[in-house]
Amino acid sequence: MKKFFYFLLLVLLVLIVVVLVRTFSATSKQVEVAQAPPVPVSDSAIVHLQKAIQFKTISTEAGTADTAAFNGFRAFLQQAFPLVHQHCQLEIISGQSMLFYWKGIDANIKPIILVGHYDVVPVEEESLPLWKADPFAGAIIGDSIYGRGAVDDKGSVMAILEAIEQLLRENYQPQGDVYLAFGHDEEATGQQGAKVLVPLLKQRGINPAFVLDEGGLVTAKEIPGVTKPVALVGIAEKGYVTVDLSINIPGGHSSMPAKETAIDQMSKALLRLKENPFPADLNHTINAFMDYMGPEMPFVQRMAFANRWLFSPLIKNIYSSRPGPDAMIRTTTAPTIVHSGVKENVIPTVANATVNFRTLPGTTVDDVVKHMKEVIDDDRVTIKARSNNSSPQAVADVNDHFFTYLQQCIRSWRNDVVVSPYLVLGATDGRYYTELTPNVFRFIPFNDVKGFHGTDERVGVDEYKKGIAFYYGLLRNWKGGSGR
Numbered sequence: 149m150k151k152f153f154y155f156l157l158l159v160l161l162v163l164i165v166v167v168l169v170r171t172f173s174a175t176s177k178q179v180e181v182a183q184a185p186p187v188p189v190s191d192s193a194i195v196h197l198q199k200a201i202q203f204k205t206i207s208t209e210a211g212t213a214d215t216a217a218f219n220g221f222r223a224f225l226q227q228a229f230p231l232v233h234q235h236c237q238l239e240i241i242s243g244q245s246m247l248f249y250w251k252g253i254d255a256n257i258k259p260i261i262l263v264g265h266y267d268v269v270p271v272e273e274e275s276l277p278l279w280k281a282d283p284f285a286g287a288i289i290g291d292s293i294y295g296r297g298a299v300d301d302k303g304s305v306m307a308i309l310e311a312i313e314q315l316l317r318e319n320y321q322p323q324g325d326v327y328l329a330f331g332h333d334e335e336a337t338g339q340q341g342a343k344v345l346v347p348l349l350k351q352r353g354i355n356p357a358f359v360l361d362e363g364g365l366v367t368a369k370e371i372p373g374v375t376k377p378v379a380l381v382g383i384a385e386k387g388y389v390t391v392d393l394s395i396n397i398p399g400g401h402s403s404m405p406a407k408e409t410a411i412d413q414m415s416k417a418l419l420r421l422k423e424n425p426f427p428a429d430l431n432h433t434i435n436a437f438m439d440y441m442g443p444e445m446p447f448v449q450r451m452a453f454a455n456r457w458l459f460s461p462l463i464k465n466i467y468s469s470r471p472g473p474d475a476m477i478r479t480t481t482a483p484t485i486v487h488s489g490v491k492e493n494v495i496p497t498v499a500n501a502t503v504n505f506r507t508l509p510g511t512t513v514d515d516v517v518k519h520m521k522e523v524i525d526d527d528r529v530t531i532k533a534r535s536n537n538s539s540p541q542a543v544a545d546v547n548d549h550f551f552t553y554l555q556q557c558i559r560s561w562r563n564d565v566v567v568s569p570y571l572v573l574g575a576t577d578g579r580y581y582t583e584l585t586p587n588v589f590r591f592i593p594f595n596d597v598k599g600f601h602g603t604d605e606r607v608g609v610d611e612y613k614k615g616i617a618f619y620y621g622l623l624r625n626w627k628g629g630s631g632r
């Protein structure tokens with residue numbers, strides 16, 4: 149008995165030693181670089197962004213609504229960025245999307261592609277009184293520029309153009325080719341923009357070193373236990389899979405209901421989906437996140453992240469308890485539309501439902517349908533995936549030279565931030581670009597303020613100027629390099 153106790157004690161001691169060794173050997177993955185010198189940014193940049201917001205380039209599900217606003221925006225760019233238009237070739241795709249080509253000195257250097265979009269989501273009528281400023285006025289209140297698109301994503305498009313205009317003022321020519329691809333329908337799934345643009349680039353044999361699109365931002369206080377701001381760089385994004393369900397059971401008069409009706413069975417199907425979610429999975433992207441964030445965290449989190457072999461059930465439990473973190477570790481299931489019935493005393497024959505899944509890299513549209521069939525387990529329910537679904541599988545490699553380059557750019561731009569890879573939960577145009585390279589990074593150099601797609605979208609005046617400096621440095625320091 150005593151022997152057994154000593155044996156247990158020994159096992160426990162070994163376990164503690166292993167856990168501690170692993171905890172303390174997980175050292176910081178942040179690169180040390182010198183701070184970049186300040187970049188001259190004129191106040192006209194602020195006026196430009198204010199003006200950009202005033203064009204109501206609103207995307208609707210059916211496509212772009214106000215053609216004049218889109219044309220007006222592009223005409224305004226010509227006037228605001230004369231050097232860009234003089235030195236870069238501009239091609240218009242699908243009548244509205246823009247592809248700029250800035251020729252580099254050395255044709256042997258792989259090109260880079262900076263991606264953005266200049267369409268915006270609408271402002272809900274009911275939310276208008278809640279805005280501090282007219283969402284399409286571009287007003288400055290306090291130290292911020294307010295308006296739809298200030299961050300997502302006119303802020304990024306305009307900052308990229310400001311950076312290049314400034315580089316051209318300095319007679320700078322890039323080492324390698326640079327493409328700017330600005331979509332006009334990202335908020336309506338990019339069907340006419342990125343989805344058309346990318347095959348065109350592919351057909352032309354353009355093989356970029358990396359692509360930088362919107363996605364992560366600099367967040368503060370979003371990550372529990374981390375006091376420094378964190379620049380989240382998306383290395384992959386979740387897939388977007390919508391599936392329609394339908395069931396047909398002859399109805400009848402509601403005074404004599406059958407044992408099973410279309411509504412009953414559809415309700416059961418939806419309940420089964422809810423009760424049988426996709427399993428939690430500490431996938432590659434969340435592992436990369438923990439590798440980078442772990443060493444920056446307080447002891448307990450650091451220990452858990454460094455010892456996933458032991459703590460992964462605990463991590464999964466904690467992550468599963470809140471919607472945001474939960475979405476990082478599993479393919480989510482969300483019924484979004486239910487429809488059946490026309491009259492209060494008639495049992496409907498048909499019930500329809502729509503379920504929206506956001507898939508982890510590694511899960512395909514077919515996997516979703518298979519999971520649904522198994523879980524619903526009722527042959528009468530037809531399950532049909534929509535044709536515009538996408539489940540992008542590509543994950544950029546954080547051990548690659550290009551991620552390191554981006555990390556250096558971010559750290560020399562702001563050495564107070566910690567850089568970490570992560571999984572983008574929403575869909576971006578970036579997913580189309582994975583056809584060209586797996587190195588699609590998703591990051592914009594602004595702070596994560598609330599207001600994306602919601603009320604009071606805004607960017608700080610100084611912060612916006614700083615964002616321009618980020619793109620300036622990224623373009624100026626790029627000298628090629630080979631990935632793995």
Ligand SMILES: [Zn+2]
Binds near residue numbers: 362
């Ligand atoms: Zn966006």
